[in-house]
Amino acid sequence: MKKDVEDSALELPTEEFISTDKYGISTDKNTPDVSSEEHITESKDVQSQEVIEKGVMETSIVERANRTAEELFPNINKKKLLLKLDLNIIPILAILYLLSFLDRGNVGNANIEGLSVDLNLKGNEYNMCLTVFFFTYSAFEVPSNMILKKLRPSIWLPAIMVCWGVVMTLMGLVKNYHGLLVCRIFLGFTEAGLYPGVTYYLTLWYCRSEIQFRQAMFFSAASVAGAFSGLLAFAIGKMRGVAGLYGWQWIFILEGIATVVVALVAFFFVHDFPETARFLTEEEREYVMWRLKYDGNEANSGELVEQNDARDWKYVRAAFTDIQVYVHILLYFGIVVPLYGISLFLPSIINGLGFTSAIAQLLTIPIYAVAAIASVTQAWFSDRYGKRSPFVVVNLLLMLLGYLLAYNLSHSSPPGVYVGCYLIALGLYPAFPAIRAVAMALQIGIGNLAGAIASNIYRSKDKPEYRLGHGMEIMFVCIGLAALGVLNYGYHSANKKKAEKLAAGVYDNISGKELSEMGDRSPYFKYRH
Numbered sequence: 001m002k003k004d005v006e007d008s009a010l011e012l013p014t015e016e017f018i019s020t021d022k023y024g025i026s027t028d029k030n031t032p033d034v035s036s037e038e039h040i041t042e043s044k045d046v047q048s049q050e051v052i053e054k055g056v057m058e059t060s061i062v063e064r065a066n067r068t069a070e071e072l073f074p075n076i077n078k079k080k081l082l083l084k085l086d087l088n089i090i091p092i093l094a095i096l097y098l099l100s101f102l103d104r105g106n107v108g109n110a111n112i113e114g115l116s117v118d119l120n121l122k123g124n125e126y127n128m129c130l131t132v133f134f135f136t137y138s139a140f141e142v143p144s145n146m147i148l149k150k151l152r153p154s155i156w157l158p159a160i161m162v163c164w165g166v167v168m169t170l171m172g173l174v175k176n177y178h179g180l181l182v183c184r185i186f187l188g189f190t191e192a193g194l195y196p197g198v199t200y201y202l203t204l205w206y207c208r209s210e211i212q213f214r215q216a217m218f219f220s221a222a223s224v225a226g227a228f229s230g231l232l233a234f235a236i237g238k239m240r241g242v243a244g245l246y247g248w249q250w251i252f253i254l255e256g257i258a259t260v261v262v263a264l265v266a267f268f269f270v271h272d273f274p275e276t277a278r279f280l281t282e283e284e285r286e287y288v289m290w291r292l293k294y295d296g297n298e299a300n301s302g303e304l305v306e307q308n309d310a311r312d313w314k315y316v317r318a319a320f321t322d323i324q325v326y327v328h329i330l331l332y333f334g335i336v337v338p339l340y341g342i343s344l345f346l347p348s349i350i351n352g353l354g355f356t357s358a359i360a361q362l363l364t365i366p367i368y369a370v371a372a373i374a375s376v377t378q379a380w381f382s383d384r385y386g387k388r389s390p391f392v393v394v395n396l397l398l399m400l401l402g403y404l405l406a407y408n409l410s411h412s413s414p415p416g417v418y419v420g421c422y423l424i425a426l427g428l429y430p431a432f433p434a435i436r437a438v439a440m441a442l443q444i445g446i447g448n449l450a451g452a453i454a455s456n457i458y459r460s461k462d463k464p465e466y467r468l469g470h471g472m473e474i475m476f477v478c479i480g481l482a483a484l485g486v487l488n489y490g491y492h493s494a495n496k497k498k499a500e501k502l503a504a505g506v507y508d509n510i511s512g513k514e515l516s517e518m519g520d521r522s523p524y525f526k527y528r529h
Helices: 049-054 061-072 078-111 125-150 153-171 177-191 194-203 208-239 247-266 282-293 302-320 323-351 357-385 389-409 414-438 441-447 450-454 467-503 512-517
Strands: none
Touching (some): 078 125, 078 153, 078 177, 078 194, 078 208, 078 247, 078 282, 078 323, 125 153, 125 441, 153 177, 153 247, 208 247, 208 323, 208 357, 208 414, 323 357, 323 414, 323 450, 357 389, 357 414, 389 414
């Protein structure tokens, strides 16, 4: 199976159908063959009344493929194999992301340990150091994924980790504003490749219906990193004066060195592709590749990948003119601005409630712990029932309630603000994997600029209430809710129209090649929402 899929610039639309493959499994007569030039026949067999009523095919093609898998691979236990994949793939990725989020967000912990004071930062200089990270981070995401496909994951992912670990260590040696600014710029460059790289990497191992739960296990490391960061900062902050360094310097130095050490170990624990995985038997490797081919994901589906190489730029151009892309970006902003607002400023918000820096570090821990549990739990239910939007609506409403508490009680009730922080994290961290699971790389790249916005709405002159920051977060959450409503209405209407046209025989004479070129306009492409 070809791996150099050009989905770093844009994830191609996914469709639910199968085709003839090297195993001799023929295409179901009710299923269009998108990997050949043959014309679709017998299409009326799938034009049932249920198509009109439900907007979906009566029998899932993926389910039919799975039933065939039982005959083709009788010795494979799917649940045991998935557990085997999880144990060999997810833990090391989660550790990598934990360190990534720890290293990009520990500046918030360092700040309440005296970073701004000791470096004599004035005005918005601290906020500017946070902001520049996101410019280089957003700019290098796509190029990094292109490099990943030229190299092996086991080389590229640990290599960039070594680089950002070195940058983090050097950040502990800076003496002024300009030194910190330069380090944050290079930290954005070096960390940019991890999340998009891992997102692509997971599609080489797991089917669409399994991705969100794995992404949530992976992303839960971000909330664990928040808890870990508070605990480490509490302990390391007491090293102030050791070797003539401030406590915040030791936070950067020790966490940077730890990142480099883990990266060197990761060279031996990151597996490349299913067909070369030493922890799988030959039959298991064949099965993993076979099930991905029939998952309906164009980025992983046999000959179709090769045929689509020359058309990638057409899809990129189409994305820039697709209104749903921009609506999705608004939804993404509604989640990512609060994400970085919390990850960068939660210690400062709690510190502003009247707690000492040490106690504020500790009080961040239970908030992130609850968020980590909620992320994995929600993702499991979301994948189990194949739903995204209902969960995200609840997430956004929890965030809205939390920010309203923080905004209205910031003058009078510190405990109320702290409860609001729990609600924000409880809604925020489970929502992020759900949104990332359906977002295009284009949307993600633009959406990451939301971090630059979040870096500038919690200003030092607004503490301890931070009413401007909380108010801006309320605005972005409301924008996210509105965008989600628009997307759901549009997806539901599009699915219904496709089902009606399919039942009316509008697509009877369209060839497999033409169908594959239609992308998400194909009658067999169903929006999941």
